Amino acid sequence: MHDPATSVDTTRFVELKGGAYPVRIEYQWLNRDRADAPIALFLHEGLGSIALWKGWPQMLCDRLNCRGLVYSRPGYGRSTPRRSEDKWPVEFLHVQAHDVLPALLDALKINAAERARMWLIGHSDGGTIALLYASAFPDSLAGLAIMAPHVFVEPMTVEGIEKARNTYETTSFREKLQTYHDDVDSAFYGWNDAWLNPAFLHWDITKEITSIRRPLLAIQGYDDEYASMLQLDSIKAAVDHTQLVKLEQCRHSPHRDAADAVNDAISAFMQAHRA
Template sequence: MAHLDWSAQPATPLVIDGVTLEYQCYGPAPDQAMTIVLLHEGLGCAALWRDFPARLAQRTGMGVLVYSRRGYGQSDPVQLPRPLDFMTREAVDVLPGVLDRAGVRQCILFGHSDGATIAAIYAGSVEDFRVRGLILMAPHFFTEPMGLAEIAKAKQLFETTDMKDRMAKYHRDPEGAFRGWNDVWLDPGFVDWNVAEVIDYLRVPVLAIQGRDDQYGTLAQIEEIETRSYAPVDLAILDDCRHAPQFEQSEAVLAETAEFAARLARIEAAEVVPV
C-alpha cells in the first residue's frame, strides 16, 4: 500500500476502511525521523491546530502528522448518534490504520482533550512497538461535574448563538461535529464513563500537560496518570492556562515537547555496548 503524500497540502487521500480522512504532514517523512501524531480535541480538526503542527516540526526536527477524525473538519461525515465508547473505538479501530497508512516507524502520540484520551487508550490497549512515547494534554479519563457543566453550556451556546456558523468555517458538517461530541458527553449513561484502567498498561514514557485553570477537567485527571502509570511520567502544569495550552501557553508546550522528544530520540539512538 502506498504511503501518504507527506506535505501540508497532500494530493493523496487517507482512506481507512472506506472512510476518507483529512490530513496534513509537516517536517521529515517517517523514513527519515520519528513522527509526532497529533490527535485533536472533541470539537477540533486538522485546521484548528492552526500553525502549531508546523512549529512543532520545526522545534523538534521530527515529522508531524495531523488528521481530522471522521465527522470533523473535511473528513467524511459520521453517522449519529455516536456510541458512548466512541473514543475507545477511535483508538482501537481507526488509529492503527492511520499509522499503517502513514508508514509510521517510530512515533509519539500527542493528543489534546478527547484526542489525549484516544492516545492513552491506544497505548494501553494495543501492543504497538512503534509508539515510543505519549504526550497527553488536558486528557479525560473519567467525567467530572464541572466538566459536564461546561459541556452543557456549550450546548446552549450552539443552540442560541452563531456558533454553528463559526464552526462551518472548519467543519464540513458542523451539526454532526457538535452533536457527535456533545450528545455523548451529556448522555445520562456517560456520567459513569471511566477508562482510567488503560493507564495501568502504559509502558512508554508520558508527558502530561494541563492548564491549572482548565475548565473541562481538574488536576485529578493528571494525578491519575502520575499515581497509576508504571512508565515514567513528566508533568507540566501551566499557570494562566485553561483548556488549550497549545495556544494559551504555546511556548511552554513547545519547550516541554521538544525536551521530551529529544530525550526519547537519545534513547532510541543509544548504542547497546556488549559486556
C-alpha cells in the first residue's frame, strides 16, 4: 500500500466551457503515479464534495490497485458555486451525466482507451449519475459500483429531503456542512430545491437504464432513510446482469456505515470483471 502522503495529489482546478457559463471544477488524483492502472472515478452524493469523501476513496483505490479521480460537481466544494438565481431543472442529474462528466474527461485528456477501462463509483445522486452515464455511453467505461442510488421518487425520499431542509434551517447542520463547501447554500438549495420540485415526483429513469451493458454492482442499506429496496429491485429488473448487495444495519451511506462490507463487495466485484 502506498503512503497516503505520497499517493494523494494536490487539489487542482480545470475550467469547463460550453454550458450556460464557464465553471471551474476542483479535482484530485489518487495514486497518480500508477499511470498504467485503470481509473476509479468517484461521484459524490447530493451534498457531497471531494472533502466530504474523506479518506475512503484512497483506501479503496489502494485495495483495488487503481488510480483514483475525485471531483466536486459545479455548485459543490470549491468548484464554481451555483448562481443564486439559478434553479436546477428536473433533469439536473442528466446534465451532470451527459454533459459535465464527459466535458471533465475531455478537459483532463482521458482518452477513449482509458475510459473503456474506467470504473465509476457513485453514492446517492452520484450513483444515479453513474447509471445515466453508463446508459448514455455504454462503451465508455469498464463497469460501475453504486451505493444508495435513486431511479425514481418514493414518498419517503421526499419526506427525507423535506426533513433535511428543516434540519439545515433550524440546527447547526448548516455550519457543519459549511466546512465542505465554499458556498454552502449553493450546494444545499441546489440539491434540495430540485428534489422538492413538484415536477420531480414524476422523475423515473428505469426505462432509460436498460441500455447499460457493463458490469453493475448496486449496494444499499435496509435502514436507508431516503429510499426503500424498491430502488435496487427496479435496477435489477431493468438491467438483469446487476449484482445486488443489501446490507443490514446500514443507512444511506454504506461506505461509512458498513465500510468493510462495501470494500469487500466492490473489490470482489471488480476483480471478477477485470480481465
